[in-house]
Amino acid sequence: MHAIARTFTLLGVDAREVRVEVDVRNGLPAFALVGLPDAAVRESRERVRAALANSGFEFPQRRITVNLAPADLRKAGPGFDLAIAAAVLAATGQLPAGALDDVALAGELALDGAVRAVPGTMAMAEAARRGAVRAIAVPAGSAPEAALIAGGRVIPFERLEQLRELGGEREPAAPEPVRPSSNGAGLADLADLRGQAGLRRALEVAAAGGHSILITGPPGAGKSMAARRLPSILPPLGPREAVEAAKVASACGRPVEPALAGRRPFRAPHHTISAAGLIGGGTPPRAGEATLAHHGVLFLDELPEFGRGALEALRQPLEEGTVNLVRARYAIELPCRFQLVAAANPCPCGCGPRSGGCTCDPAGVRAYESKLTGALADRIDISVHVEQPDLGSFTDPGEGSAAVRDRVLAARELALGRGDGRANAELEPGAVRLSPQCERRLAEAGLSAGLSGRGRERVIRLARTLADLDGRRRIAPGHLDEALSLRRRDR
């Protein structure tokens, strides 16, 4: 006796179809599982055996072979339980023939027959919609997020017994999709930044144009505090961006509600992170922090402390907005359009060469500096330096996030309205025209301050954002001047 059930496995943030083939024949009772299962999949035997018995089904005392096809794809995680159980039932005639023909199933089984939530049901529902199935059965706990994928039918499963109801009148009704919610947590407000007008201005410009920004300064100058307040002035996610960000969150087992509410993800990995942790990788492949920050902010605090390998790895993803992972066993693409925010001390000891108290060796400072100005820095538009503010002189809170955000939104709207729907940070070279007067000024600046081709483009993009913040269609010389002083310097 033989039966097939369809299910999905996650590769990065996308789902790949897997067929569960079960063959049950006479012989010594045995349960063999083949098709490159990892430990969690192999242990599925025990869960399936107990869950079937505890759900009023019979576990066949015969020779059972389960094959997960395609056989060369490594299978990981407990999400295959439900499909294996269903295929065993179909192969032993406990489910009507054809019951599994037009559905896919995914879910982890508890020993008592309950179906437990699994990550990535959004990606699975999307893959199911593209495939030739009528519906996808997923754990009730993960069903609301799967229901976000328009055009697919989702069957929420609470217990294994509900397999009997598949295709019948009592089949569980489609769940309500997840409702947007920011989970109650408010974003830290920019009002906490006292004084520091230069830093505030730089953040506002970064938010308006989607520009990446490097903040340098001694410890306690408010670098991290400022970076963590950037999300509060960013424009909300658009509907498509929200679904994409939610899909990533779903695949990584994180709540999808904040993304649906338009909140941009903010990721701040520790500097000990590996290259694989940052951009994704491993077997099976998992998404990295860069992907988790898709459509949001990736904050690298203490930038020079990050491993050179990790920073180098981030370069191509930053450039292209996707990570292309090619390994012996797979080739996948992970989305990672994020805004980079980096913070760094001015020297290894932290206090800065100009403070007078710095005891760093010049060679050490140079090595540190070279990391700051290395490959990654090439993609950073804005650089702002801060010193510890004299807090005694600022008793009033600064301007709140709401007011700043209004200006950012207005500027972003202007930028997006110009045609190709891109933030200014993503503009191609040559996309912005300058008046002859501005061209002259830029040429002068190039002579006196040294401006590379890339540096020139950076200034033009920044000037475009500054003009947008002013509500101007044309870039004025003043915008260009401010852009020149905001820009990150090449070396």
Add this chain to the structure above:
Amino acid sequence: MSRPLRPWTLEPGARGYPASLTDLRPGERPRLHGLGDRSLIASVDERPAVTIVGSRNASGYGLRIAERLGHDLALAGITVVSGLARGIDAAAHRGALEGGGGTVAVLACGPEVVYPASNAALHERVLRSGALISEHPPGTAARRGFFVRRNRIMAALSAVTVIVEAAQPSGSLVTADRALELGRTVGAVPGQVGIRVAEGANDLIRDGAHLIRDAADVLDLLYGVGVRSPPGGPAPRSAPGPRPGPRLDPDLAAILGLLSTGCSTVDQLAVAAAVGARETAIALARLERLGYVAAEPLGGWSRTGLREPE
């Protein structure tokens, strides 16, 4: 790219061989292989030379001081001698060239051999406006022991040796020792306490070397306090000091003035000048274009050497 220049040789005792080198023990007097301006070597006996040496791994501070010393001494008509190594040596040569003075590079390899490669452009500039000399014939590659031996030539050639930054121990300190043995004057620029590369120079000062802050301190040693040219010699071409730049609007002048009072970030300048962040940023960009300010590599703004016109 180098214009083919004829190499020349100076035997000890020959005409044009600097008398100062005969202070060395007979076995140590080098036969000189040179490229570039031969008269510069012959003239060190009349026109005083100053040797500036220091660490290859110098701090930004050390490099700035070395370059300014080289520049100002060259302006005062002094031949600046150094070893064309990375760091302080290169900065001193560069300063001297900027100051339009003659500079002599004493190499540890053949005079036409570029070492280190990063100094190729500087090697070429010294060749055109100064002289490159070595005790090794053309084509000799640099070797380990050559560097320390070369130091005796630098020490002997000049009346004053100035150490800008040197670790303990280091080749620069060897040069200082040789200079003392030869009865030459040794000066050192103080460095920040606690930094390894500043220890050697600070030790020298503790042990009695002259403290050097600027070219004026060196000239005091050479000619006597307050005297700026050798007795009977030509007057220096111009007084060392920052150049004046173009006139400034009052608002730009205000920001520039604040940069001299310890402000370095847009935050600080905006508060001190009581203007907005964007006005401050715009003013800084304009000042940078005029050459008055520069963005520091690790953030913040500072003044350049340009001074406001009276």
